[in-house]
Amino acid sequence: xxxxxxxxxxxxxxxxxxxxxxxxxxxxxxxxxxxxxxxxxxxxxxxxxxxxxxxxxxxxxxxxxxxxxxxxxxxxxxxxxxxxxxxxxxxxxxxxxxxxxxxxxxxxxxxxxxxxxxxxxxxxxxxxxxxxxxxxxxxxxxxxxxxxxxxxxxxxxxxxxxxxxxxxxxxxxxxxxxxxxxxxxxxxxxxxxxxxxxxxxxxxxxxxxxxxxxxxxxxxxxxxxxxxxxxxxxxxxxxxxxxxxxxxxxxxxxxxxxxxxxxxxxxxxxxxxxxxxxxxxxxxxxxxxxxxxxxxxxxxxxx
Numbered sequence: 001x002x003x004x005x006x007x008x009x010x011x012x013x014x015x016x017x018x019x020x021x022x023x024x025x026x027x028x029x030x031x032x033x034x035x036x037x038x039x040x041x042x043x044x045x046x047x048x049x050x051x052x053x054x055x056x057x058x059x060x061x062x063x064x065x066x067x068x069x070x071x072x073x074x075x076x077x078x079x080x081x082x083x084x085x086x087x088x089x090x091x092x093x094x095x096x097x098x099x100x101x102x103x104x105x106x107x108x109x110x111x112x113x114x115x116x117x118x119x120x121x122x123x124x125x126x127x128x129x130x131x132x133x134x135x136x137x138x139x140x141x142x143x144x145x146x147x148x149x150x151x152x153x154x155x156x157x158x159x160x161x162x163x164x165x166x167x168x169x170x171x172x173x174x175x176x177x178x179x180x181x182x183x184x185x186x187x188x189x190x191x192x193x194x195x196x197x198x199x200x201x202x203x204x205x206x207x208x209x210x211x212x213x214x215x216x217x218x219x220x221x222x223x224x225x226x227x228x229x230x231x232x233x234x235x236x237x238x239x240x241x242x243x244x245x246x247x248x249x250x251x252x253x254x255x256x257x258x259x260x261x262x263x264x265x266x267x268x269x270x271x272x273x274x275x276x277x278x279x280x281x282x283x284x285x286x287x288x289x290x291x292x293x294x295x296x297x298x299x300x301x302x303x
């Protein structure tokens with residue numbers, strides 16, 4: 001008599017069980033909330049460029065994770081929390097932009113005389129923005145956000161009892177498909193003479209990337225190398241945006257200080273040349289986007 005093969009088995013080998021997406025998301029949410037609070041408190045206690053950077057990163061990761069929960073949880077609280085986290089991120093923007101600009105312009109002071117005066121002007125802006133940002137960050141409170149996050153975690157654990165692993169995995173992957181499809185659509189519409197199209201693609205890709213990284217423990221193909229490749233791809237677009245913002249800031253400097261001579265126009269022309277070069281670098285590599293999703297693997301993991 002032939003042995004009966006159980007459903008879901010192949011030649012006596014059990015089919016790997018789908019990863020536990022809901023439990024992973026609930027656990028990740030609790031962990032990420034603690035990381036967010038820790039970095040925020042550090043930034044509030046000892047304000048510094050590194051503390052600002054670390055707080056921004058953890059805020060972005062929490063924002064991406066909460067955004068992913070919208071595929072499983074209903075209600076307006078998800079949107080409210082995302083909106084509040086985005087507003088907190090925006091608080092850092094002017095300071096972060098100025099700090100990036102200072103590094104960029106400092107490298108040009110030996111070649112362009114105008115870069116030295118521009119650098120001094122940027123330094124004063126940084127000091128002013130640092131005072132304003134530090135003041136605003138000290139006002140941030142986490143109690144209300146914490147209640148919402150705790151509520152999300154409870155809802156996820158309830159859903160965990162109601163939904164199969166296969167169904168939860170399908171929903172998560174479908175959400176990632178949608179996020180990537182949006183990036184791909186924006187990428188197809190990129191125009192070399194309109195950096196806004198590149199910026200919009202970058203914003204959508206950044207969200208996709210953080211969400212993919214949040215699911216990485218469940219998706220074996222999203223390795224460290226895969227994540228580094230995604231960061232590199234995003235950085236190409238980020239470099240363009242940095243120069244774009246720097247050019248706008250240089251125009252403000254020129255209007256406010258009205259420096260004489262040809263030095264500022266020469267500096268502006270060089271930045272414009274670099275922007276064109278960076279755009280071409282990105283356009284040459286834009287097709288690499290296709291390699292980031294879907295990841296070519298079977299789902300697995302310990303969760």
